[in-house]
Amino acid sequence: MRRLLVSLVLLVPPAHAAPVAFDTAVEQAFDRYRLPGLAVGIIEDGEIVYTRTLGEIEAGGGQPVDADTLFKIASNSKAMTTGVLARLVDAGKLDWDDPVTKYLPQFRMHDPWVTRNMQVRDLLIHNSGLGLGAGDLMLWPEPNRFTRADIIAGLAHLKPTHSFRSHYSYDNLLYVVAGEVAAVAGGAPYEELVKRELFRPLGLARCQVGEWNRAEVGNVAQPHMRTPQGNRVIRADGEVVPDMPSMAAGGIRCSLNDMLAWVGMWLSPDATPAWLSPAQRKAVWTPQMPMPVSARMRQWDDTHYSAYGYGWRLSDANGAWKVAHTGTLAGMYSSVILLPDQRTGIVILINGEGEAARTVLGQVLTDHFTAPAKTTSVAHYADLLEAERGKERASAASVVDTRARTPARASALNRMLGRYRDPWFGDVAICSEGKRVRFNAARSPMLAGTVMQAGGRWLVDWDDASVDAEPWLIFEAGDGGRGTLKLSHVDPAADFSYDFADLDFVWVAPCAESNSR
Incomplete structure (x- = not known):
């Protein structure tokens, strides 16, 4: 099975065979947003049809980004955490509706009733009643001195903004809790579970989790911020990359080749039938919590529904079923977009200020498969996005000019x-x-x-x-x-x-x- 997945990664057509439309979009996004580094891969009908890498792992350093360069995938780690949990469900070691306190007796939410009724599934679908990003200052900015035990203890002091299970509000802390639930149920620390249940059986040879040595692993993209003098590295890795408490929520790193193998497994389940049962594949991609449909989703994708599954966002795009997620950390952006009925997937990895680039490039590439008759481009969506954000800035009347400080x-x-x-x-x-x-x-x-x-x-x-x-x-x-x-x-x-x-x-x-x- 591992040899099969590795061979899928190696079956990359030469650059001259890559669709011109993909090259054009990737190059335009790279240039327009002045990115330090970019890696893009596309699977169509279950086969890798395109890979492209541009830029450097460190701006000005001279080492180019390639398909084996490690990037922070940020919140795309969440789907890996739920994949590990799904494997444990298949093994009979936990159930989605088990109470969290069965595995973590010390777990407390602000409301004792919520504590008693919080199930494993509730840790994954952003329905806890906590406000957007509540408690994230215990995770970021990294590095910090908070532990996973601190995070679990801190939850009791975070006051809800909504009632339990009534409202979607994205959080990260409960994925840290989910990682600790997995560790107890699986009988090993979270990072060892990820290697045992995911990296090794799926052949994700470059992915890193937990503590690791940067020099030994090599080829590690560094995060950047844009300055008037150009892109500069921020929060550079030291010799040893530590096991951060945020690992289960957003701390895994992978290469483009690894991510294409990961995506390919979801798009072609028959290639790895023993890795996850059909029942758990269905559970992970079943809508659990309704999400709002934004004006942009309606206008750009003609979206009619949106929901959160276990670590994945579920919606429709121009009539096609779409399963996706993004990842955002300081100076690192990722995107995974799947169109399961077409066995098609898109991976985007960026090591700079790439929020807009990720949005625009992902949209152009998605349109290629879901709305091929549309004439769109990076410039088209970039202009729409800038106009949208201009309106947001104009309406933010409460922003005070603080330059005279x-x-x-x-x-x-x-x-x-x-x-x-x-x-x-x-x-x-x-x-x-x-x-x-x-x-x-x-x-x-x-x-x-x-x-x-x-x-x-x-x-x-x-x-x-x-x-x-x-x-x-x-x-x-x-x-x-x-x-x-x-x-x-x-x-x-x-x-x-x-x-x-x-x-x-x-x-x-x-x-x-x-x-x-």
């Missing part, structure tokens, strides 16, 4: 200085350091910056430019003039994983005591 003076903040504590995020210190007032999070060292004053309000200017969502600091006096601290987004369109609104800090100690610990 000055460092806050300790005397102005006065008794608001000190150490504050949130029950799930832990401590932050807002204290004088030299002539500046600094914000430092104890368990998230990348959340460090200078407190600035802008128009009579306070915000944090982060030290690391890759931390790209600034918070307002909202102090409320308590007894003796010291009380609480809340945070909110300066830019309402900031990434939802900076879930500042879920933080509820209380003053606990003066700076002198904070600095002595």
Whole structure:
């Protein structure tokens, strides 16, 4: 079975045989969005018909991206986590409707009733009642000092925004919990389960999970952000890539060849009949939670329904059944699009600021199969997307111009200085350091910056430019003039994983005591 999958990956036609339309779209997306690196693969009728790689693993480094280059697949890891769980269901080691507490007695949600009734399936379909990205600050920015145990303990302090099972709201923390459920049921740590149940039987030879050595593995794409001087690496990997707590939600890395083998397995189940039963293949792709159909989906794909399965988004595109997911991390973007009835799949991997490129390129390639009569291009969809975002920016009247900012003076903040504590995020210190007032999070060292004053309000200017969502600091006096601290987004369109609104800090100690610990 492994030899069969490897052979499928190797049956790539030469570049001169690749459809001109694919080459044109890939090159236009790469150029328009000034990407550092890009890898694209297409399967049609169960066969790999196209692969293309462009750019470098590190901008200016000289090593080109190829089909074996490792990329962070981010939230496309979720489908791998549910694949492992489905294998455990086939093996009789768990059921989708088992209570989570059967495997993790320490598991708690804010509402005890929800704790008792949360099933394994509920961990996977974004119906928990938590708000969008609730608690993600325990996962990102990486690296940080949170553990999986911290994440499970922190869930009890996250207040719901909706009732249980009533509303779709994307979350990541419960996939971390799902990984720990799998570990208990499968009798091995999550990363070992992924290797045992997925990588080895499917021949995904380059994929990495858990801790690994960058130099030994080699050919690892690094994330980039775009600057006026061009693409630059951010959050570069060290010699050893650690086992991050976010692994089950978004921490796996794979190459284009690996992802094509993964996609090919789903599109051609007869090639690997022993890997997963028909019943569990159906379960994974069964709609579990309704999702909203956006105006863009209606206009671009003529979509009529949208739902979430187990780690996959399910919808229709121009009358074709579509199974897909995206992955987003700082400086890394991925997309997997499947058209199961056509046995067709698309994989896109990017190591730069590629959200728009992923959207536009994925749409053009999908149209090729679902609406071949349409005359569309990268430029067409890029212009539509820019117009859409222009309207969003114009309507964001609450965005304040903060360019006229000055460092806050300790005397102005006065008794608001000190150490504050949130029950799930832990401590932050807002204290004088030299002539500046600094914000430092104890368990998230990348959340460090200078407190600035802008128009009579306070915000944090982060030290690391890759931390790209600034918070307002909202102090409320308590007894003796010291009380609480809340945070909110300066830019309402900031990434939802900076879930500042879920933080509820209380003053606990003066700076002198904070600095002595």
